[in-house]
Amino acid sequence: xxxxxxxxxxxxxxxxxxxxxxxxxxxxxxxxxxxxxxxxxxxxxxxxxxxxxxxxxxxxxxxxxxxxxxxxxxxxxxxxxxxxxxxxxxxxxxxxxxxxxxxxxxxxxxxxxxxxxxxxxxxxxxxxxxxxxxxxxxxxxxxxxxxxxxxxxxxxxxxxxxxxxxxxxxxxxxxxxxxxxxxxxxxxxxxxxxxxxxxxxxxxxxxxxxxxxxxxxxxxxxxxxxxxxxxxxxxxxxxxxxxxxxxxxxxxxxxxxxxxxxxxxxxxxxxxxxxxxxxxxxxxxxxxxxxxxxxxxxxxxxxxxxxxxxxxxxxxxxxxxxxxxxxxxxxxxxxxxxxxxxxxxxxxxxxxxxxxxxxxxxxxxxxxxxxxxxxxxxxxxxxxxxxxxxxxxxxxxxxxxxxxxxxxxxxxxxxxxxxxxxxxxxxxxxxxxxxxxxxxxxxxxxxxxxxxxxxxxxxxxxxxxxxxxxxxxxxxxxxxxxxxxxxxxxxxxxxxxxxxxxxxxxxxxxxxxxxxxxxxxxxxxxxxxxxxxxxxxxxxxxxxxxxxxxx
Amino acid sequence: xxxxxxxxxxxxxxxxxxxxxxxxxxxxxxxxxxxxxxxxxxxxxxxxxxxxxxxxxxxxxxxxxxxxxxxxxxxxxxxxxxxxxxxxxxxxxxxxxxxxxxxxxxxxxxxxxxxxxxxxxxxxxxxxxxxxxxxxxxxxxxxxxxxxxxxxxxxxxxxxxxxxxxxxxxxxxxxxxxxxxxxxxxxxxxxxxxxxxxxxxxxxxxxxxxxxxxxxxxxxxxxxxxxxxxxxxxxxxxxxxxxxxxxxxxxxxxxxxxxxxxxxxxxxxx
Numbered sequence: 087x088x089x090x091x092x093x094x095x096x097x098x099x100x101x102x103x104x105x106x107x108x109x110x111x112x113x114x115x116x117x118x119x120x121x122x123x124x125x126x127x128x129x130x131x132x133x134x135x136x137x138x139x140x141x142x143x144x145x146x147x148x149x150x151x152x153x154x155x156x157x158x159x160x161x162x163x164x165x166x167x168x169x170x171x172x173x174x175x176x177x178x179x180x181x182x183x184x185x186x187x188x189x190x191x192x193x194x195x196x197x198x199x200x201x202x203x204x205x206x207x208x209x210x211x212x213x214x215x216x217x218x219x220x221x222x223x224x225x226x227x228x229x230x231x232x233x234x235x236x237x238x239x240x241x242x243x244x245x246x247x248x249x250x251x252x253x254x255x256x257x258x259x260x261x262x263x264x265x266x267x268x269x270x271x272x273x274x275x276x277x278x279x280x281x282x283x284x285x286x287x288x289x290x291x292x293x294x295x296x297x298x299x300x301x302x303x304x305x306x307x308x309x310x311x312x313x314x315x316x317x318x319x320x321x322x323x324x325x326x327x328x329x330x331x332x333x334x335x336x337x338x339x340x341x342x343x344x345x346x347x348x349x350x351x352x353x354x355x356x357x358x359x360x361x362x363x364x365x366x367x368x369x370x371x372x373x374x375x376x377x378x379x380x381x382x383x384x385x386x387x388x389x390x391x392x393x394x395x396x397x398x399x400x401x402x403x404x405x406x407x408x409x410x411x412x413x414x415x416x417x418x419x420x421x422x423x424x425x426x427x428x429x430x431x432x433x434x435x436x437x438x439x440x441x442x443x444x445x446x447x448x449x450x451x452x453x454x455x456x457x458x459x460x461x462x463x464x465x466x467x468x469x470x471x472x473x474x475x476x477x478x479x480x481x482x483x484x485x486x487x488x489x490x491x492x493x494x495x496x497x498x499x500x501x502x503x504x505x506x507x508x509x510x511x512x513x514x515x516x517x518x519x520x521x522x523x524x525x526x527x528x529x530x531x532x533x534x535x536x537x538x539x540x541x542x543x544x545x546x547x548x549x550x551x552x553x554x555x556x557x558x559x560x561x562x563x564x565x566x567x568x569x570x571x572x573x574x575x576x577x578x579x580x581x582x583x584x585x586x587x588x589x590x591x592x593x594x595x596x597x598x599x600x601x602x603x604x605x606x607x608x609x610x611x612x613x614x615x616x617x618x619x620x621x622x623x624x625x626x627x628x629x630x631x632x633x634x635x636x637x
Numbered sequence: 638x639x640x641x642x643x644x645x646x647x648x649x650x651x652x653x654x655x656x657x658x659x660x661x662x663x664x665x666x667x668x669x670x671x672x673x674x675x676x677x678x679x680x681x682x683x684x685x686x687x688x689x690x691x692x693x694x695x696x697x698x699x700x701x702x703x704x705x706x707x708x709x710x711x712x713x714x715x716x717x718x719x720x721x722x723x724x725x726x727x728x729x730x731x732x733x734x735x736x737x738x739x740x741x742x743x744x745x746x747x748x749x750x751x752x753x754x755x756x757x758x759x760x761x762x763x764x765x766x767x768x769x770x771x772x773x774x775x776x777x778x779x780x781x782x783x784x785x786x787x788x789x790x791x792x793x794x795x796x797x798x799x800x801x802x803x804x805x806x807x808x809x810x811x812x813x814x815x816x817x818x819x820x821x822x823x824x825x826x827x828x829x830x831x832x833x834x835x836x837x838x839x840x841x842x843x844x845x846x847x848x849x850x851x852x853x854x855x856x857x858x859x860x861x862x863x864x865x866x867x868x869x870x871x872x873x874x875x876x877x878x879x880x881x882x883x884x885x886x887x888x889x890x891x892x893x894x895x896x897x898x899x900x901x902x903x904x905x906x907x
Contacts, residue, residue, distance in 0.1 A: 159774070160774060161774035162775055413776060414774075
């Protein structure tokens, strides 16, 4: 079927197009060049509409055990937000941590067509893929978590060479069907189990004698050498600790020019100035990001309201459990491989710390110059549920709205932020870079995130509206792989997205040492640990897309 | 004006959500509007007049006749007025009640009076588990008001109780007063195992000696001046609790749960 989208105003940063009127043709699920004579089977008149590719959330917790722990911990989150079934959609529920089906529908209804789970634990990867396999419409993928796993730390203690580590990293990516590597509190989750309650960048794990800095260096080197496009995805040390700005700056320096993505950097940009010994480090962080072109960041903006934080960082989640609201929380080990902490949070605009966190996130967005290296996230659900994105976009694009909101937060926090003096407003093109082209480039997605011929037809059409929140929360049309799935912000058809992966090479002899380790220490055999393609595709709805390696 | 009366005509196979039929939501509604209200029953919606014969017009005084154990959420969040149930009620009777009065002649199901804020709930028969408790996952159960049960109560009476009074003339099941934060539960009959499990504060008042966990400490015998005052507060109730012969002021006092805060007390008549 040939579809023509006529006369829309196209924002396609991947092709350098910023707001030009263009026709787009869709054939066989992809965007194609204008056919010479064929008459379109279906034409949409998009004059005056804004056309972008489908948005990509490059960091959102939508799969894996912590989500189910959060759901179990917070039945009220589901009770208060029931979603009835329709003849198209399945029923579900949930506000902060929605059910899988509702996650897919709500993302699609905001114009998103892909989401990436940033904390795929190798040993739980199967469950995470099964869970994401139940999310309709969206494409998905995951970054597999290393850095606090016993095996890697043993290798570092034994001073194994970089080649051996590269093989282990590549093997883990393939086994877990991932598209990148994530580090969470490098070595810290492990150190927590040896009764360390904090771990700075150069502090040694008391058992293994390895510091976070070394872990970051070997993993960032491995990611580069095995050719994975997505830079090492780093949730740094000291999340949420006042003064952690210095740790973050040291982390940026310490990586020595290797590509590195610092995630939810808002939680890592705190100073210790002021009466409450808590201040914004956004300016210094943004300056460092602007200067170091090897660094990319996503913000992890907080927005006020009830949510739940779900993280692999059991060390920091344990430290934050005192702030749990409602007062219940979980911190656990996961098979000596990693950890997990789930702490419900209610961010309040009249709380000094929360209010300043809100301002720090926005300062970061506005002070980093290059939209290709900063990404729009709330670290769903940790800063806020992903359904807040349209509100966040309005905060970025509308200075007067932003200042109105600023005037309502805790007065001491207003004094501690430079937000009111920042005039920048994001343009539609910059939003398209952050949420589309830039994200696709960062993750290394081939044929996604752009609207030129050859790309898959993931397309979102909005009605231009000065109120950007209204504009972005209700797209006119969303196409996924060329099929119309959303009309006027409601799902009209549902389908299944693909799972994005990479397959870096490794020396098969890596399995020899691993097999002995699995047999001796772990709860499953090596053969069962590895996920086969069929496990994702055999139900007839999942599929695997392998993206090219670099170089 | 006569009471607005719903007389059940048929017993549907699926459970019925009765939450739309409370005084404050029916105020100023015409009889035809009330008859047209849809009630969720399983996956179907049933009109009120499909299920009930409706008569009377005083929306602040509702009577439900021929009631049975599948009518859930009767009097949910009732805010003033009275509801009388002739027969049994399903689960969540008087859930989150804000004020007013609910009386039922038969038995009530699970979660009767759960998370009730204020008002009066009287159950002539027995009641299921989690009387005056908290919904799963929530941290606070009943926060105020008074519940009187003339029959027996199920397990977990007053789970997460925050404030208010629960009076049981019959027996209470296991875990009576579990995870109580505060409030008062009085049981004239027998209590089950794990009485006051993880209670933090609050009072359990018993007529019969309980089986107590080792995490409760015996604090000896006491004559408590507040007890006659407490019983006096019950004097107007239509209950054995109003009978002056039931009152006492001499008790054996146990403190617990020492595995928690340990500031709760179990007072046993001696």
